[in-house]
Structures are given as C-alpha cells and as structure tokens.
Amino acid sequence: MHPDRHLQLHYRQLHWPVAETDLSVLRAMRVASGTSLDLLESTWLPELQANTRLLFLVHLCDGGQTPGSPLHPIPSTGFTHITNKTSAIRDTAKTDSHWSNFEEQLGPPIAVVSLYLENPLEPTLASFSTTKRVEITSLWVYNAYRHLGTASAVIAQMEKRAAALGALYTTCNMPVLTESRLKALAALGYKEFRPREHRYRRSTALSAGLPADAATVAAFFEKRLTTVAHRADA
Secondary structure, three states: OOOOOOEEEEEEEEOOOOOHHHHHHHHHHHHHHOOOOHHHHHHHHHHHHHOOEEEEEEEEEEOOOOOOOOOOOOOHHHHHHHHOOOOOOEEEEOOHHHHHHHHHHOOOOOEEEEEEOEOOOOOOOOEHHHHOEEEEEEEEEOHHHHHHOHHHHHHHHHHHHHHHHOOOEEEEEEEOOOHHHHHHHHHOOOEEEEEEEEOOOHHHHHHOOOOHHHHOEEEEEEEEOOOOOOOOOO
C-alpha cells in the first residue's frame, strides 16, 4: 500500500422498515458470527422500530482508490502503516442524501454496530432518557478486516455519535475470555464498573468455537464522555 493512501470507514444507519437486502446482510453477519438469528427478529428490529436501538452497517473504502474499484483486505505487511497514530483508519459519516449515489460504489459491509439507548433489562448499561448512558453493542467485524484496527475505530465513532446525542457515558460488555479485547478497551479509556457475571448462552459460545464455561462470563465497562460533543461526521 502506498504511504499516502488511507482507509475510510463509512457508516450507514439503518431505519425502519429495513430493506430486505439489508436484512439479508444482517442475517449473514449473524450466521458468520456464530450467534442466534432469533435475536435479530425478536429484539433488534422491534427496538429499531421503537428508536431505542440505532443500528449501523460499516463499509470500507480505500481513500487512494477510485470509488467503485474492488476492495480487498489489506495484507498483514500493512499493519504498522494502518494502525500508527498518523495514518490510522479515517472515519467518515455520510448522510442519507449522500448515500443515494454513493452506497452502490462501496463493497459489502464489513462490520455492524449498535448504539442502544434504552436497555430495560440492564439500565446500568443503557438508560439514555434518565442517566444519559448509551451502550455500544452488537459490534462484529468480519475476520479479514480485524487486523486493521477496525473495532477500535468503530468504537471511537460511536462515542462521537453518543456524545452528539448528549450522552455522558458509553458502556459495553464482552466475554472475559477475549483477553486482548479487554486490554484494547482499557487502552481506549474504559474501566470495569460492576462485577463480572455469567451472561452469555453456552450454545452461543460453542457455536462460536469458544470454551463454554469461560465464554459465558461477561465483563462490564464504562467510559465517561468528557470531551465536547462532536459532529458525527467531523
């Protein structure tokens, strides 16, 4: 990769009703992640309709390529260039009006993520209306793109969007088995704020190829958004 070329992540927010093409993408991502399809139909879509879940598909573009040219995973030799402080993945956000002409030029989404505004079962994670807490959840990246630092870039963008809404905290949770991810969250400024507990289904852990006993235990993180709220497309 040429040193002057940068990767860009483009965030496309889904709105109710969700197009069948996007539903197919979401179903494929759920299958690829080894998680249940039931959650999409029973929880995500009703929450999307109620506007308590903001759902985004994330597309990847190479800023040095002509829009519409094929997208390919960056080889491991590009890792240092992509993830260093001066040339990390750049985030851009397109409004719906931009997407009418732009989205067809992108490749398929490489990731999905949600901002959960109201979690009735876990208000310490998301209760925007009362405590200004927003949960970054349902983040999943196709394996071929994880070495680019995609997850960290997506989390940073979701923090900006949460701050723009007026949130004071962002939260998240993940299996304690993923030690590298726990360290990555700590590096982003997140701290555990409540006791760990068994949260995830054994069947989900097994389908994802993880040891069931360890992968069902969740750690819960929060981060105070102390910076001034930025525009999501800044």
